[in-house]
Amino acid sequence: MKKLFPIVAFVAVALISMTMAGFAYFATQEAARIKFEATADDALNRIESRIDLHLSLLRSTQALFDASNGNISQNEFKAFFNALDVDNNFAGLRGIGFLRLVKTGDEAAVERDMLHDHGVSHPIYPDTTQPWRAPIVMFEPLDPSNQAAIGYDMFSEPVRRVAIEKAMSDDEQHASALVQLGQSTGAAQTFPGFLVFVRLNVETAPDVINASRSSTAGFLYAAFRARDLFQIALSRSPLLPVNTEIYDGAVSGDNLLFRSETPPASSFGDRLLVTRKIMVAGQPWTVLFRPTSAFSQPSSRAIPVMLGLFGLLLAGAIALVARYQERAYEAASRLHETTEKSLLEKDLMLQEMKHRIKNSITRVLAIARQTASRATDVNEFSSSFSARLQAMAASQDMLTRSRWQKADLGDLLRIELGQVFGKELPEKLLSGPEVLLDETTTQALGLTFHELATNALKYGETGNSASSLKGDWALKVDWSLEGRGRDGVLVLNWRETGQGKLEAPAKIGFGTKLIDLNVTRELRGTINRDYRDDGLNVEIRIPLTG
Template sequence: MRKFFPTIAFVAVALASLVLAGFAYFAAREAARIKFEAAADDAVGRIESRLDLHTSLLRATEAFFSARTGGVSRAEFDKFYQTLDVDGNFAGLLSLGYLKLIRPGGEAAARDEIRSNYGIDPAFPLADGLEWHAPITLIEPHDGESQRYLGYDVAIDSVSRAAMEQAMADGALHASGRRMLDPLPDAKGEAKSAVPGFVIFARLGVDGVPAGQDAVAKTKGFLYAAFRARDLFEVALGKAPQLPVNLEVYDQSIDLGNLLYRSEISPVHGYGLKTMRMIEVAGRPWAVVLRPTAAFTEPSSPFVPVVLGLFGLLLAGTIAMIARYQERAFDAATRLHETTEKSLMEKDLMLQEMRHRIKNSIARVLAIARQTAAHSADLKEFSSSFSARLQSMAASQDMLTRSRRQQADLGDLLRIELGQVFGKDLPDGLLSGPQVLLDETTTQALGLTFHELATNALKYGEAGSSVGALRVDWSVDGQGRERMLALNWIEAGKLNLEAPAKTGFGTKPIDMNITRELRGTIEREFREDGLQVKIRIPHSN
């Protein structure tokens, strides 16, 4: 437990600091959201106030027309319009006018009314198949540009007609959907493309109509007010203080085809703040999408949570370091004691391993000496054979000593043993087989076996005159614990080779090494063209 205390202390303090930083971050986010929501509410409130002012204009016009049951002349309507101070009070208003409701065949009365008021004889582009029509008979402002709309049948526009039908049904104000209105002139006075807008309609009823009549019979006509959306919204949002919000206003649903207005100042998306409000304009819903602009500032610095988090991590690291130093000081004596005991144990193990290997080596040397002496005719032959076998044993041990894993490569072992007998310049193609790593026991046993086979080949086979008559190949078969190392020793070149009548010394250690020590098998096949020795031993590496 003491070992993990610095880590536990660091994690605990760091988590506490991160939790505090997280709370600070979310508090800052919430404060920013609340501030932005307040700015959004302010923007929507300004828009609704401006729209209420414009609808009150239409209600005032409706009251003016209702008070003059005999009809309103152009002069009266012009005087009424001039008193409104539209440019100063109703920015965005494109035109204000009256639509006379007529049934098919009633065009003459509407034409006479326009001729009487404006002195022009307009064309009536009335559409066929409509139950009623609504041509413009009064319009303000009535300059030459606007007078060209006199006589235009607004009822042929399906969107406007739907709003007028709703006004006939309930007598309330109703706004049309998004309409593309007359283009605004640029700085040079040249017209640009049409701009989005909308039209609000108010129904004028007919007095004294008997009950049971349809809505058309009860309707004298409609008052309308057409608005350019951009002018209206810019006036509504232009008063001080300027709001740091970007607006997109859509008719009914958020769709590019329904876009009424979009702020020219681009939004900033990095705050992750966005809200939507639904407002109702003369019975028609609008969707207002609001985002912050670059002028929006957060109520608190966004770096406060970062500073808190970094300070907490620094504090956690300091505490962990202090705890770590104390733990290291406490463990210093323990580690020294453990190191001393470990060194003594390793020394004992090394001595035991050395005694074991020396004992095994002495036993092997004594066995070789006894067998060599039993089959040697004189001291000279004994000395030569015994020295060669000791060199073979030493070569195998040297390979193991140079290997970090106490393993020897089979191919390298064969090259060393054959090199001691035939010389270092061995021909190509003498050895073939994959890389096979041998453990200590297998290396010692096979080293002596290869030495005896090579010595016999040198003494008795045709390979004595040319090592090219010798071939050695090997492979590994099977999987897991059933893997077997298969080695073939082939001596060619001597004809009519027969098995010896008496087993020599070299044969006995070979058989003992393979069958007893390595638990394998060895087969000798004396063929007409030479000798083949097949060795099979288990191989688990």
Template sequence: MKRLFPLLTFLAVALISMVMAGFAYFATQEATRIKFEATVDDAISRIDTRLDLHLTMLRATQAFFDAHGNHVSRNEFQAFISALDVGVNFPGLRGIGFLQLVRKGDEELAERAIRQEQGLDRKVYPEATQQWRTPILMFEPLKPSSDSVIGFDMFSEPARREAIEAAMKDDAHHATGPVMLGGNSGVEPYPGFIVFARLKQDASPGTVATSTPVTQGFLYAAFRANELFQLALRRIPLLPVHVEIYDGEVEPQRLMFSSATPAATTLGGIVDTRRMNVAGRQWILQFQPTSAFSPPSSRVIPVMLGLFGLLLAGAIALVARYKERAYHAAEQLHETAEKSLLEKDLMLQEMKHRIKNLITRILAIARQTASRATDVKEFSDSFAARLQAMAASQDMLTRSRWQKADLSELLRIELGQVFGKDLPDGLLSGPQVLLDETATQALGLTFHELATNALKYGEAGHSVDALKVEWRMERLDRKRMLVLNWRESGQEGLAEPASTGFGTKLIDMNITRELNGSIERRFLPSGLQVEIRILLK
């Protein structure tokens, strides 16, 4: 739990910081949304005001016709429109026209009116199969290049016919969906929409069906969509919005207008959708901020708050980690001190034991050398050589620490220390086995103790031929096991000792504790046999 405390501290502080940064982020988003909604309200107001101004023009023309009993000549109509100066005062308005309502088959009535008012010998076009015909009789401002619109039957086109049929039923204004204007006047068609208003008369002429007894014809206003909406949005101050206007549904074919300035891609995809009812049509307006839109507060604040929280969490976690490490170091220091005292005591006992063994080995070597020497010089040379070999072997063991030691070489060094370098052939037998540092140290001390005991108490003290060491490898649960047999022969009347000395305890501790192995001693009449089993890494 102590080790997990820094991590838990970091997670807790980081979580609190992230929650605070999240609240700050959502507050920033909400403030941005509110500010953008206010901007959209301004844009809606501009569009609505512009549309209402232009429809007022249509209502004024309707009142003009009503004041003249719906009998207005072309000159009167032209003078009225010219006085209003449509091109200057009503930008986006293509013009205002008059449609006469006649039955199919009575087109001659409209054609006669065209000759009287326009001086044009014009047939109603195009051919149509509908019950009603609504040819254009007047349109202002009518440019010389656009007089071809006179006589065009708007009832023949589905989008216009839908709005005209709606206008026949009441006195309200009715708009078309998106249509292409200008095609009948010889110019490049452009997107727009048309608004129709019914004209009534006191008594129904014979050419009008009884279902619509008061409808004489229709006034209509044609609007250039792009020009109308652009002028509405380009008032100072400019609004940082991108708007798309759809008729009825948000579909590509229903798009009436799209701003030229693209929407910004760095403000989280803000979209504000509004609806407007314009002359009986439902418009959907989708607003998005442009790159000129500036949020009320920077998004850097939540990011900086989150980063600061993470840094604070990391700092607190580091302090907790250092404190935990200091506490752990103090515990380890205490444990190390206690362990050092125990190891010191063990080392003192081992040192005393090894000194005794060393003296014993020196005396044994001296006795064995003296028994075979013929004179003092031979004894001195042989004895000095064995002591030098023992010292060299001891020095090599101390310096190398056997990072990877060969078992056979380890036995030769340890046995050479005890019995001298000249070991007979056949004393050691077994495959090559490489030992790690732990096994090398433990087995080196074990072989040293076994050899010393053999020298002190066994027949090997008189002849090293009485000793045989064999080993083999076995498999145990996919692991390698070393099996080593130490055999001493030539003794008579060997019996198990009544007490256990320090050397025996040291051997058992090395095999069972250090190497997690096992050791078995058999005191046979012919001599001692020791079997050691350890698992190798």
């Protein structure tokens, strides 16, 4: 768990930082959305205010007609319109007109009135199958391009007819759907726009439609060029960073009333798209607002990124500190373990040195007695004894060198057995494949072989006779390998024969303890002693690490 702590700390801090960065990002996006919605609502208010101003003009015209009970001449109507200064005060208004409502078949009376008012004959057109006619009898400004509109029957055109029929039912204003202004006059250029109708009731008019106290003589209407109207509304200072699209009803290319010239910023996409539904004289509109490149977000998008990067750096720093602390703890733990192990090894080494010195003295004494028993004079004894002591020293030196590098198992056995039994060992005493031992295994097995050989010398049938290897008592050591690689096991058999029946000792000495510790604890192996009628068989199994 301690090793995983730096990773856990990094992941935890990184997640917290990313969460905070995420919240900051969404807060930034939400702030931008709120700001742009406020901007879009400002633009919508400008549009609605401009439309209300124009519709108030239509109400004023209605009041003029009501005051005269509908008896307004063309000249009076022109004077009223000129006084309004439409070009400066009502930009986007194409004009105001009056429609006479008449039953189909009664057009002659209306045509006579138009001839009287305009001095020019204006037949009502086009032909129709509808029961009602609603020709234009007055319109201002009546410039030459609009002269052809006089006499045009708006009730014959389906879009206009729908709005007129709505205006017949009440005294409210009713807007038409999208129309192409100038289309009825055959003008070369038409403009998308809309019309707003309101009925005109007069008390002397014939009873032509349902009315509680008066009858409908006709309809006042205002024509609006959508582009001019909305550009004037949106061009008021300060300019708003919005791209505006206005649709009559649903959003569709066929219903487009107006689109801003300034394109929307592609970087925002539709993320900040604001949609508003409004009613204009009973007609539903859909208004879309998108930010332009001039729109600035209330806070920089770099802040969440910087916050996320700072969080990752902080997480990395905390993870590094935790890692260094974990390494320091591990180092302290290893130092403590090494110190305790060193003290334990030092104590074991001291005991082993004492025991080995004692064994060495025993071996020296045994060699001296054996040499003396066979020597014929002092010179022969001195020469033989000195040679054996030198052999022991040489073997010890080889063993010492082998502990610090890879050592061959056969060489190690020859050195250890040679120290005890002398250099001249029987040829078939050792048998087995080449096995290279690491430092730990070499040290442990060296002590083990030394103790086994010393015990054999002490407790063999001939007591302390080293030459017994050539007599009835015999020793044979063989080994083999089972498995390969990490699963390999070294199997070593130590066989002593010719000693007669042996029994397990009642008391375990230091040498036996040292052998068991080396094999079972140091080498993680097993040792099995089999005391037979003809001698001793020791099996040692040691796992090899590679």
